[in-house]
Amino acid sequence: MDLIFHALADATRRDIVARVLQRPHSVSELAAGYAMSFAAVQKHVAVLERAALVSKERKGREQLVSGEVDTIARAQELLRGYEQLWRARVDAIDALLAADTSADTSADTSDNSDQRDRK
Amino acid sequence: MDLIFHALADATRRDIVARVLQRPHSVSELAAGYAMSFAAVQKHVAVLERAALVSKERKGREQLVSGEVDTIARAQELLRGYEQLWRARVDAIDALLAADTSADTSADTSDNSDQRDRK
DNA sequence: CTAACCTACAACCAAATGGTTGTAGAACGT
DNA sequence: ACGTTCTACAACCATTTGGTTGTAGGTTAG
Numbered sequence: 001m002d003l004i005f006h007a008l009a010d011a012t013r014r015d016i017v018a019r020v021l022q023r024p025h026s027v028s029e030l031a032a033g034y035a036m037s038f039a040a041v042q043k044h045v046a047v048l049e050r051a052a053l054v055s056k057e058r059k060g061r062e063q064l065v066s067g068e069v070d071t072i073a074r075a076q077e078l079l080r081g082y083e084q085l086w087r088a089r090v091d092a093i094d095a096l097l098a099a100d101t102s103a104d105t106s107a108d109t110s111d112n113s114d115q116r117d118r119k
Numbered sequence: 120m121d122l123i124f125h126a127l128a129d130a131t132r133r134d135i136v137a138r139v140l141q142r143p144h145s146v147s148e149l150a151a152g153y154a155m156s157f158a159a160v161q162k163h164v165a166v167l168e169r170a171a172l173v174s175k176e177r178k179g180r181e182q183l184v185s186g187e188v189d190t191i192a193r194a195q196e197l198l199r200g201y202e203q204l205w206r207a208r209v210d211a212i213d214a215l216l217a218a219d220t221s222a223d224t225s226a227d228t229s230d231n232s233d234q235r236d237r238k
Numbered sequence: 239c240t241a242a243c244c245t246a247c248a249a250c251c252a253a254a255t256g257g258t259t260g261t262a263g264a265a266c267g268t
Numbered sequence: 269a270c271g272t273t274c275t276a277c278a279a280c281c282a283t284t285t286g287g288t289t290g291t292a293g294g295t296t297a298g
Binding site: 001002003004005006008009010011014017018021022023067069072073075076078079080082083085086088089 | 121122123124125127128129136137140141142186188192195198199204205207208
Binding site for chain 3: 269270271272273274275276277278279280281282283284285286287288289290291292293294295296297298
């Protein structure tokens with residue numbers, strides 16, 4: 001997972017991912033689009049490949065680079081999990097507030113409010 | 120965006136994010152959970168703060184660190200955009216295949232296939 | 239006031255990153 | 269067979285990163 005996010009933490013690499021998701025590109029085809037040496041682009045592709053965000057496939061003398069959407073989905077699910085953690089916290093606060101505003105009708109509300117701060 | 124993904128490319132920092140999304144923690148409270156010095160955890164928090172993934176708020180002599188869910192949502196949307204690019208490509212291929220199998224009925228299908236490889 | 243605690247920041251160090259150039263091997267066109 | 273093209277990899281360099289220790293400033297407790 002470290003590899004995935006590290007690979008995405010660079011604008012050039014994100015641009016490469018966006019390109020090869022639309023259609024496979026050869027390495028030199030990709031390199032032509034950036035103001036840096038061929039070897040530099042090659043290294044960026046290697047970083048993406050190490051993170052399984054792209055895959056290379058020999059096609060004659062050139063190497064076709066394609067995007068791996070499954071890996072992107074995995075990263076997305078992790079972020080979604082974080083959002084869920086946050087949502088659970090907000091829901092707990094809301095429940096607490098709701099119990100507070102209707103405290104005059106029910107006698108004791110402390111019996112069901114202690115399962116939210118469990119570690 | 121570089122800052123966000125770079126900040127998430129470390130297991131310790133991701134763990135910190137998960138913790139403070141559930142409830143705010145002080146820096147020393149966070150540092151107690153990891154096998155490294157206080158200053159190291161402080162640096163990790165600084166990286167997360169620079170990426171706007173967490174925010175600090177003075178509370179007496181300690182500093183409360185909270186998670187910023189909006190920034191997480193922004194990163195998630197970027198990944199979702201990548202998935203959309205991929206999906207558009209697959210749809211185009213499907214359309215191409217569908218046109219291919221029914222090619223004997225329609226004469227030419229190449230007139231509307233040139234707006235997808237624009238830069 | 240003094241001691242203990244939480245935080246901030248600087249200096250330092252080993253290792254990784256992001257770029258360069260150069261060399262070398264395969265595959266293709268003529 | 270030969271030159272060109274595409275790719276891989278090594279060596280090198282400047283900068284950043286992730287960790288350490290040490291010092292110093294505020295804030296709370298006694």
